[in-house]
Amino acid sequence: MDRAALPGLPRLCVLWATLLALFPCGVHGNWMWLGIASFGVPEKLGCANLPLSSRQKELCKRKPYLLPSIREGARLGIQECKSQFKHERWNCQVSSPAVSIFAPSVAAPPAASPGAAPLFGYELSSGTKETAFIYAVMAAGLVHSVTRSCSAGNMTECSCDTNLQNGGSATEGWHWGGCSDDIQYGMWFSRRFLDVPTRNTTGKDGKLLAMNLHNNEAGRQAVAKLMSVDCRCHGVSGSCAVKTCWKTMSSFEKIGHFLKEKYENSVQLSDKVKRKMRRREKDPRKIAVRKDDLLYINKSPNYCVEDRKLGIPGTQGRECNRTSEGADGCNLLCCGRGYNTHVVRHVERCECKFVWCCYVRCRRCESMADVHTCK
Numbered sequence: 001m002d003r004a005a006l007p008g009l010p011r012l013c014v015l016w017a018t019l020l021a022l023f024p025c026g027v028h029g030n031w032m033w034l035g036i037a038s039f040g041v042p043e044k045l046g047c048a049n050l051p052l053s054s055r056q057k058e059l060c061k062r063k064p065y066l067l068p069s070i071r072e073g074a075r076l077g078i079q080e081c082k083s084q085f086k087h088e089r090w091n092c093q094v095s096s097p098a099v100s101i102f103a104p105s106v107a108a109p110p111a112a113s114p115g116a117a118p119l120f121g122y123e124l125s126s127g128t129k130e131t132a133f134i135y136a137v138m139a140a141g142l143v144h145s146v147t148r149s150c151s152a153g154n155m156t157e158c159s160c161d162t163n164l165q166n167g168g169s170a171t172e173g174w175h176w177g178g179c180s181d182d183i184q185y186g187m188w189f190s191r192r193f194l195d196v197p198t199r200n201t202t203g204k205d206g207k208l209l210a211m212n213l214h215n216n217e218a219g220r221q222a223v224a225k226l227m228s229v230d231c232r233c234h235g236v237s238g239s240c241a242v243k244t245c246w247k248t249m250s251s252f253e254k255i256g257h258f259l260k261e262k263y264e265n266s267v268q269l270s271d272k273v274k275r276k277m278r279r280r281e282k283d284p285r286k287i288a289v290r291k292d293d294l295l296y297i298n299k300s301p302n303y304c305v306e307d308r309k310l311g312i313p314g315t316q317g318r319e320c321n322r323t324s325e326g327a328d329g330c331n332l333l334c335c336g337r338g339y340n341t342h343v344v345r346h347v348e349r350c351e352c353k354f355v356w357c358c359y360v361r362c363r364r365c366e367s368m369a370d371v372h373t374c375k
């Protein structure tokens with residue numbers, strides 16, 4: 001548990017945890033920030049009114065100019081998670097059991113209501129591969145958005161990578177120029193904002209905390225690992241006699257794809273590895289897992305059937321692909337329950353012609369398509 005965050009936890013979280021007795025509030029208190037993605041202009045509300053843990057509020061008060069980046073980081077992470085998993089049984093649905101349980105009765109302040117409901121619900125504290133992906137992609141999202149802001153010149157504490165200026169290789173015909181992304185500040189901020197300080201990784205919650213901390217860092221390492229170099233040519237008529245190069249982060253889509261592969265090859269913490277993890281601070285050579293591996297503790301549920309208590313929606317009603325052999329195929333996605341077929345009518349503009357002068361004339365074309373949804 002994040003002891004430091006406990007006193008400041010909103011009533012909602014405590015109430016929610018008491019009723020469901022499922023999730024350690026320390027974990028959720030630290031993750032309410034994802035709700036910021038749903039605020040248009042979080043700066044207007046101020047740090048105190050945003051769904052943040054007390055530790056995050058302190059950091060926010062010291063650096064309020066980072067709020068747009070925090071919001072953008074949450075948006076990036078959530079969007080990428082949904083995109084990477086859109087064809088799978090667990091489709092990174094951002095929902096929570098608390099929404100339906102509390103929406104009518106809890107009189108939360110208006111500022112806190114959209115974000116105070118823990119996003120993701122079950123997956124945030126289940127210690128599964130899905131938990132691992134969420135933590136990694138969110139930590140990476142923060143690095144990405146903060147670094148973008150640094151490179152845009154919006155920050156006094158960070159900027160483009162100045163170490164690279166004036167360097168390069170004249171003999172090879174290139175030099176550093178433009179703005180190289182410097183992820184150091186973004187990495188620092190993501191750590192400060194997300195990593196619950198812990199010196200105690202014994203006990204059940206401790207294991208989960210150690211796992212989450214590792215996966216946060218794995219997400220950040222993915223951003224670092226996928227840094228690349230872009231160049232632009234100069235010289236007479238594209239001769240490329242001289243090149244200007246700069247370091248740049250990969251698109252967040254690429255980072256999401258990389259993390260999805262890490263998710264598919266994620267490592268279950270056996271008791272043996274767990275012991276090694278615990279020894280980590282004493283003897284760093286004993287780490288059995290790589291820094292950028294995703295780790296999980298518990299096997300995932302199959303996500304086939306709805307579980308309201310855990311906030312698992314199940315796959316009933318999801319659209320599936322009758323001819324696909326993959327995860328989006330009706331067989332796998334519908335967990336063998338079969339599917340319904342509806343005919344859907346599409347209307348579009350077609351056979352467009354340019355008419356002199358000056359407009360385009362089109363016909364309306366109708367087509368029918370079969371849509372399959374899981375039973």
Ligand SMILES: *[C@@H]1O[C@H](CO)[C@@H](O)[C@H](O)[C@H]1NC(C)=O
Nearest residue numbers: 068069148149150152153154
């Ligand atoms: C930088 O600041 C400007 C003006 O406030 C804003 O429009 C822009 O979106 C910011 N860019 C980034 C990457 O944060």
Ligand SMILES: *[C@@H]1O[C@H](CO)[C@@H](O)[C@H](O)[C@H]1NC(C)=O
Nearest residue numbers: 199200201202203204205206
């Ligand atoms: C660590 O946590 C365990 C179980 O939660 C507790 O019994 C122990 O006293 C804690 N140790 C320290 C140093 O806080």
Ligand SMILES: *[C@@H]1O[C@H](CO)[C@@H](O)[C@H](O)[C@H]1NC(C)=O
Nearest residue numbers: 320321322323324325326328
């Ligand atoms: C369904 O899957 C097949 C085979 O993977 C693919 O070619 C097709 O584009 C998919 N259809 C849709 C509507 O996604």
